Structures are given as C-alpha cells and as structure tokens.
Amino acid sequence: MLRGLKLRDARRTDKQAVLDFCKNTWRDYGDFIPHVWDEWIRQRRGRLIVAELKGRPIGIAKITDFGNGEIWLEGLRVDRRYRRKGVAGAINKEVLRTLRRIKPRRVRFCTGQTNRASRRIGRSYGFEAIARFRYYWQRTRKGKVKGEIATLTDLPAVYDFVTSSRFIKLASGLIAEGWVFREFSRRLLRNYIKAGKVLVMRGDAEIRGVAIYPLEKSENGITLGFVDGDERAIKILARNCMYLGFQCGKDYCSVVVPSRFFPKLIEEAGYKRKESAGQVVMEYRGKALV
Numbered sequence: 250m251l252r253g254l255k256l257r258d259a260r261r262t263d264k265q266a267v268l269d270f271c272k273n274t275w276r277d278y279g280d281f282i283p284h285v286w287d288e289w290i291r292q293r294r295g296r297l298i299v300a301e302l303k304g305r306p307i308g309i310a311k312i313t314d315f316g317n318g319e320i321w322l323e324g325l326r327v328d329r330r331y332r333r334k335g336v337a338g339a340i341n342k343e344v345l346r347t348l349r350r351i352k353p354r355r356v357r358f359c360t361g362q363t364n365r366a367s368r369r370i371g372r373s374y375g376f377e378a379i380a381r382f383r384y385y386w387q388r389t390r391k392g393k394v395k396g397e398i399a400t401l402t403d404l405p406a407v408y409d410f411v412t413s414s415r416f417i418k419l420a421s422g423l424i425a426e427g428w429v430f431r432e433f434s435r436r437l438l439r440n441y442i443k444a445g446k447v448l449v450m451r452g453d454a455e456i457r458g459v460a461i462y463p464l465e466k467s468e469n470g471i472t473l474g475f476v477d478g479d480e481r482a483i484k485i486l487a488r489n490c491m492y493l494g495f496q497c498g499k500d501y502c503s504v505v506v507p508s509r510f511f512p513k514l515i516e517e518a519g520y521k522r523k524e525s526a527g528q529v530v531m532e533y534r535g536k537a538l539v
C-alpha cells in the first residue's frame with residue numbers, strides 16, 4: 250500500500266479534486282460522479298469514503314444504505330496516476346470495517362460485464378455474481394405513452410404480478426434504477442406508485458403488462474427498471490420509456506432487463522444492441538461480516 254495513505258469521510262471541499270480525477274474514468278462517457286456528488290455528500294445514512302495522499306483525494310467509494318439491512322456499494326474510483334498500488338484494496342478494507350458496524354443483511358454492487366478489474370476485486374472480497382442484465386441507452390423521442398398509471402388500489406395486483414414474473418426470477422428479485430439495483434418489495438412498489446412511475450396495461454379481465462420507470466439518479470433521467478407481460482405489451486411498455494423521457498425534457502433514456510429472454514424483445518422495440526452494455530450484479534457471500 251502507498252505510504253501516507255489516509256482513509257476518511259468525504260468533505261464538501263473534496264469535490265473539485267475528486268471530479269478532476271473522475272473526468273475520464275470511461276472513454277467516450279466520462280463519469281456520473283459529478284451528477285451524484287452533491288447528493289452523496291448530503292446523505293446521512295451510509296458513508297462516502299475518501300482515500301487521501303499528501304492532503305489530496307486520490308480515491309473514493311460510496312456505501313448506500315437503503316434501509317432494512319440492504320446495502321449498495323458504488324462509485325469505487327482511483328485516480329489513474331495511483332492505480333495498481335493497492336489503493337482500491339485499502340478503500341475496500343475501510344468499506345468492510347464500516348459494514349461490520351452496520352451489520353447488513355445483504356451487500357451488493359454492479360459492474361460492467363467487461364470490467365475485469367472490478368469483478369476480480371469483488372471476488373477477492375467474497376462477492377459472487379447473482380444476476381446479469383443488459384443496459385440500453387437511447388435518444389428520447391415524441392410519441393404516445395400507452396397504458397394506465399397505477400394507483401394504490403392496484404398495489405396488490407401489481408405486487409403479485411411482479412413477484413411471480415419471469416423478469417423478477419431472472420433478476421434474482423432485483424429491479425433496476427439504471428446501474429443501481431434494489432430488492433423489489435411492497436414498500437418500494439408503494440413508493441414508485443405514489444411517484445406515478447408504474448404503468449399497467451390491461452386485457453379484458455387481467456393485467457397484460459406492467460412497467461416501472463424509476464429515476465436513474467446518475468443520469469438524472471428515466472430508466473425502465475422492470476417490465477413484463479405478453480410480448481406485445483413488453484415492446485409497447487419499453488417504447489414508452491423513450492416517450493416518457495421526451496415528455497420530461499431528457500435527451501436520453503435507458504432500459505435495463507435481464508440478459509436472458511428480454512433483450513430480443515427490447516431490440517425489436519427499437520433499442521440498439523450496439524448501444525447497450527452487459528451488467529453483472531455481485532452479492533456478498535463471504536464470512537467477514539457475520
């Protein structure tokens with residue numbers, strides 16, 4: 250490990266130095282840290298950790314606490330000039346120390362299918378892949394949104410629909426908010442319904458399809474985080490995402506679906522394979538936290 254490396258809570262004054270080294274984390278994209286920094290620094294639950302060398306931040310990691318023992322890890326970054334020197338390793342040890350205090354029920358993170366470094370680090374700390382998804386991004390466009398906005402009266406039927414769906418089985422019980430994945434629960438569904446983010450398509454008697462369109466905080470845009478139903482309904486609900494994004498004045502929207510069965514339908518609905526990426530959700534299965 251680098252001599253003199255310190256690990257501490259992030260401060261507001263770290264912002265510029267952190268955003269500077271996050272500028273080109275990914276070629277052609279940059280990074281989402283600038284979109285979330287202010288919210289991350291405000292959050293009371295969880296922790297935003299900074300690795301500091303000679304008074305300058307050179308790495309970060311975020312522990313997000315969704316409540317009910319559900320922890321999400323995100324935003325592990327190390328300044329390019331200090332990589333392969335054990336900085337991420339030191340940050341992760343601090344993350345584990347913090348988690349031992351929180352005593353979570355579940356800890357997860359998501360990474361790109363092609364991000365070998367991230368998955369390797371995860372595995373070395375006791376994480377295993379539990380679900381794979383495909384993330385599509387697409388320009389929004391004008392169009393008619395089809396389906397009805399669900400109300401709290403629909404909650405029981407929509408809850409049953411989602412919990413018995415193919416999507417939720419393939420997704421190991423998770424639904425997506427872009428690159429963040431959360432356990433589907435009645436409480437989460439209630440929040441999405443109250444926020445007007447659930448659409449239902451009805452047949453004569455029963456539900457033909459359901460979709461949930463949460464906010465993708467890292468992009469400040471709309472994402473399709475759950476969709477299921479008959480094939481026609483899935484395509485219609487997927488296309489809705491472009492139209493909803495347009496209505497909200499966004500340039501881009503995203504769609505996240507399990508990597509099996511769904512991608513074919515999503516691509517038939519107009520999303521392009523070449524504008525997509527594989528995602529892997531890793532869950533902690535080690536013994537160091539119990």
Ligand SMILES: CC(C)(COP(=O)(O)OP(=O)(O)OC[C@H]1O[C@@H](n2cnc3c(N)ncnc32)[C@H](O)[C@@H]1OP(=O)(O)O)[C@@H](O)C(=O)NCCC(=O)NCCS
Pocket residue numbers: 274324325326327328331332333334335336337338339359360361364365366367369370
């Ligand atoms: C991933 C990242 C945080 C690693 O930071 P780092 O400080 O260089 O990592 P460490 O030096 O602690 O390396 C720990 C181990 O990770 C693995 N690793 C790190 N970089 C790697 C790479 N480019 N390819 C393969 N394995 C890698 C190795 O097993 C390494 O151990 P070793 O150096 O003894 O072989 C850094 O490369 C980064 O900021 N990447 C961009 C953002 C990112 O991908 N974040 C991951 C969350 S999505």
